[in-house]
Amino acid sequence: xxxxxxxxxxxxxxxxxxxxxxxxxxxxxxxxxxxxxxxxxxxxxxxxxxxxxxxxxxxxxxxxxxxxxxxxxxxxxxxxxxxxxxxxxxxxxxxxxxxxxxxxxxxxxxxxxxxxxxxxxxxxxxxxxxxxxxxxxxxxxxxxxxxxxxxxxxxxxxxxxxxxxxxxxxxxxxxxxxxxxxxxxxxxxxxxxxxxxxxxxxxxxxxxxxxxxxxxxxxxxxxxxxxxxxxxxxxxxxxxxxxxxxxxxxxxxxxxxxxxxxxxxxxxxxxxxxxxxxxxxxxxxxxxxxxxxxxxxxxx
Numbered sequence: 001x002x003x004x005x006x007x008x009x010x011x012x013x014x015x016x017x018x019x020x021x022x023x024x025x026x027x028x029x030x031x032x033x034x035x036x037x038x039x040x041x042x043x044x045x046x047x048x049x050x051x052x053x054x055x056x057x058x059x060x061x062x063x064x065x066x067x068x069x070x071x072x073x074x075x076x077x078x079x080x081x082x083x084x085x086x087x088x089x090x091x092x093x094x095x096x097x098x099x100x101x102x103x104x105x106x107x108x109x110x111x112x113x114x115x116x117x118x119x120x121x122x123x124x125x126x127x128x129x130x131x132x133x134x135x136x137x138x139x140x141x142x143x144x145x146x147x148x149x150x151x152x153x154x155x156x157x158x159x160x161x162x163x164x165x166x167x168x169x170x171x172x173x174x175x176x177x178x179x180x181x182x183x184x185x186x187x188x189x190x191x192x193x194x195x196x197x198x199x200x201x202x203x204x205x206x207x208x209x210x211x212x213x214x215x216x217x218x219x220x221x222x223x224x225x226x227x228x229x230x231x232x233x234x235x236x237x238x239x240x241x242x243x244x245x246x247x248x249x250x251x252x253x254x255x256x257x258x259x260x261x262x263x264x265x266x267x268x269x270x271x272x273x274x275x276x277x278x279x280x281x282x283x284x285x286x287x288x289x290x291x292x293x294x295x296x297x298x299x300x
Contacts, residue, residue, distance in 0.1 A: 004154040006161040007168075007198045014199040018139050018167045021066045021096035021115040024059045026139075026169050031262065031271050033231030034098060035255045038063035038245040039075060040082035046089045048237040052252040054093035057275050058260035060116070061089055061099045062232055066106060067120050067244060075243045083113040090115075095276065098141055098232075104132045105219030111138055114194045121145050121173055121208075124156045125265070132164020143205070150190050154198060169233065170194060170202040172223075174209025183211025183248070187220050188226045195227040203230040207248045213239065216250060219260045233258065 025202040026032040035053055040046060040063040042255040053061065065082030067075060078085070086097045096115035101107055102123060110117055116139045123129055124145035133140050142158055144153045159170050172191050174184025186209035196200050207218035236242045236257035242249045250258065263273040 001236055001243075002097035004151075004158045004198070006166075007154045007157045007200055009197065009199045012214050014164070015202060016199045018169050018201055020060060020098075020139055022094060024096050025201065027229050029271055030259055030274050031061065031224055031228075031266050032201075032203060033058050033259045033262065033273070034062050034230065035235050035259070037064075037236045038046075038234045038249065039064045039067055039243055040078055040099075041243055043088070045237055046100065047087045047092070049235070049252065050089040050093040050095075052237075053238045053255065053278060054095060055058050056256035057263065057273050058095065058255065059274075060096045060098055061086070061093065062087070062234075064100055064244075066100055066102045066110075068100075068102055069244070070119055080109060082112065087113050101129075101133075103198075106113075107132055107136065111136060111176055114138070116141050116169070118171075119143060121148075122241035123151070124148055126155055127156075130156060134160045134165045136165050139167040139169060140158055140165060140202075141169045141171055144175065144187075144190070146176050146184070148175070150193060150197070152195075155200075159202060166201050169229075170198070170200050172202060172203055172209075172228075173205035178249075182209065182215065184209045185208065186223070188222055191223060191228050192226045202231040203232055204228045205232045207232070207234040207245070207250075211245075211248050213248055213250050213254070216248065217254070221261060221265050224262055224271070225269060227269065231262070271289045277289065 017025050019025050029190045048067045058062045065077045067077040092095050098116040098283035099114045100118040100120050108268050118141040121143045174186045177185045206216045235250040239249040
């Protein structure tokens with residue numbers, strides 16, 4: 001880890017807190033809970049997600065609008081229409097939004113809407129993209145590659161840091177193994193190790209790791225217990241109808257229950273989970289928003 005000069009801890013108590021927006025942080029005493037659909041599909045979907053998740057211990061919304069899919073025939077996302085829906089979701093819920101950027105050409109567009117720019121696992125070693133994101137001021141959520149070592153993961157973060165952006169959040173999302181029972185293996189050993197090696201905050205994504213919704217809550221609690229600064233999970237108003245990764249999606253009620261269950265675990269490890277207080281935000285249907293948007297929905 002010697003070469004990770006900026007990502008490595010300078011002393012045992014060296015920790016970075018990343019400010020996401022609207023008072024939400026990652027890396028401090030409070031744990032971060034991020035939830036939302038794998039893909040932004042429609043105004044109606046995001047209306048339900050925003051209204052429901054803003055009532056509980058969810059602090060930020062996730063949703064994909066540019067989707068890297070194994071098959072070129074699978075749904076690729078709504079693009080800018082999806083970004084507008086995410087912007088409206090933020091206005092409705094008061095929660096900052098996180099979404100993926102896949103190329104240098106998308107950075108300026110995504111940065112106009114999102115509070116945090118996510119680098120997916122397939123792009124963890126897209127070094128030109130990482131360099132470009134280093135010139136951004138907005139936080140970057142960097143997911144671990146499918147087969148990346150801990151050192152490779154940290155060195156990817158180093159590309160962003162060394163180009164000027166200190167606001168990096170690491171995300172352990174599971175690595176490939178020989179066992180196909182789960183989609184990936186959530187490497188909680190890496191979470192514990194990274195807490196010793198780096199000052200950067202790290203969260204876990206048990207949804208992509210497990211690939212099965214019934215395993216997500218237990219893995220999320222385990223991640224907090226071993227030191228993760230937060231979790232990011234997928235949820236959907238009707239999980240079985242999700243256009244992508246339906247098998248791993250929680251219902252909205254399950255996501256809220258999961259967040260509440262993290263409170264006790266956080267307390268045991270000296271952390272806390274604050275309930276979102278967005279009572280000062282007015283609820284309104286997306287159709288009443290001043291942003292003009294043509295019909296944005298997925299045709300299956």
